[in-house]
């Protein structure tokens with residue numbers, strides 16, 4: 001389940017390209033370091049599960065949402081490590097209900113199509129590690145369920161049984177379908193992905209930048225105009241795969257248009273801040289990295305490589321709390337101060353007690369979702385730079 005964080009489209013007066021960016025970090029090492037720290041901090045052997053709480057702040061254990069588990073799980077599966085993969089898969093299946101849907105929270109009945117699309121990607125990555133058909137079969141079954149959520153006005157229903165049709169569920173469903181196609185070559189999956197994306201372009205796209213609005217209600221038709229980077233990231237990935245599988249250049253053009261807009265250093269690009277770093281919470285932005293990395297690798301568009309490395313370096317340089325631990329630079333006091341001392345600019349920091357252990361500014365809380373996202377960011381950058 002994603003958080004509907006509608007943000008206002010504000011523009012800063014001027015934007016500058018990255019100034020001090022070299023390949024000063026090694027994305028592969030950064031990736032391994034995040035996985036290492038995440039496992040040591042958040043994996044709880046007694047519960048055989050990731051802990052929602054930072055153990056430094058709260059000695060109680062809580063289970064995470066399935067979204068968090070899908071993000072951190074895929075980050076581990078992509079590493080190819082069989083032991084952690086097996087343990088995480090065992091945890092993941094505890095969220096599955098008899099209907100086949102994976103629930104948003106352990107032992108609760110609500111399910112979301114975007115969670116389940118992410119689980120499809122994770123299961124396919126787990127299949128690559130294990131070669132166990134069980135995971136491929138689960139992924140196929142989930143894609144069937146997701147396809148059944150096509151709404152009466154088009155697009156994919158966000159929460160099963162409800163009426164909101166979200167961009168994120170529609171673009172993630174398309175990406176689940178094209179990723180699955182690689183394994184079973186079922187032409188209907190490509191047709192479905194095309195249908196999802198064509199609907200997005202027709203109904204929820206802002207023509208000026210090619211970015212998507214958050215979604216709309218099936219009954220009222222009211223559009224929520226918030227824009228988040230992950231819907232664009234997942235669409236870029238989907239188009240890169242569709243182009244590869246169909247050879248239709250329209251898909252490559254659409255992917256390039258969105259990637260160019262997401263990387264543009266002009267003041268109308270709401271996804272970028274004045275220092276050239278992507279302006280979206282760490283916990284969401286990995287999907288934009290994945291989109292551009294897919295476009296570079298699957299779509300052979302190497303013109304974005306240096307810019308993606310620069311974006312990864314931004315996360316490494318400004319979001320790093322300590323070796324292998326990451327949080328948003330503009331939400332944590334020490335990171336915000338560091339950002340300002342390096343760039344001479346305001347970070348926009350304002351105090352929020354929930355970011356810290358016991359509200360103490362010197363004790364930032366870590367989260368498994370930020371960790372999973374940071375790991376995926378570095379995995380994607382390493383993928384295109386090695």
Ligand SMILES: *[C@@H]1O[C@H](CO)[C@@H](O)[C@H](O)[C@H]1NC(C)=O
Nearest residue numbers: 033035036037038039040041
């Ligand atoms: C992480 O690194 C430390 C220090 O190298 C090591 O002791 C620990 O076993 C590693 N943890 C994992 C989960 O690999």
Ligand SMILES: *[C@@H]1O[C@H](CO)[C@@H](O)[C@H](O)[C@H]1NC(C)=O
Nearest residue numbers: 056057058059357358360363
């Ligand atoms: C936060 O408060 C709890 C409960 O009072 C305490 O156990 C814990 O050590 C504190 N954590 C930090 C980092 O101060």
Ligand SMILES: *[C@@H]1O[C@H](CO)[C@@H](O)[C@H](O)[C@H]1NC(C)=O
Nearest residue numbers: 053057058059060061062358
């Ligand atoms: C931990 O759980 C206990 C028992 O449910 C509760 O009383 C306590 O407030 C919890 N501590 C924190 C830091 O949430």
Ligand SMILES: *[C@@H]1O[C@H](CO)[C@@H](O)[C@H](O)[C@H]1NC(C)=O
Nearest residue numbers: 080081082083084085086087
């Ligand atoms: C995986 O687990 C097995 C059994 O516990 C152990 O022997 C092996 O060293 C582990 N491998 C890695 C890479 O940690």
Ligand SMILES: *[C@@H]1O[C@H](CO)[C@@H](O)[C@H](O)[C@H]1NC(C)=O
Nearest residue numbers: 194198246247248249250251
């Ligand atoms: C390529 O895809 C676009 C968008 O789906 C479609 O309109 C067009 O007919 C396709 N072109 C070919 C040659 O199939």
Ligand SMILES: *[C@@H]1O[C@H](CO)[C@@H](O)[C@H](O)[C@H]1NC(C)=O
Nearest residue numbers: 007008010012270272273279
């Ligand atoms: C960055 O995103 C935040 C919300 O996530 C938004 O309030 C702000 O206006 C954005 N900044 C720019 C430069 O677009």
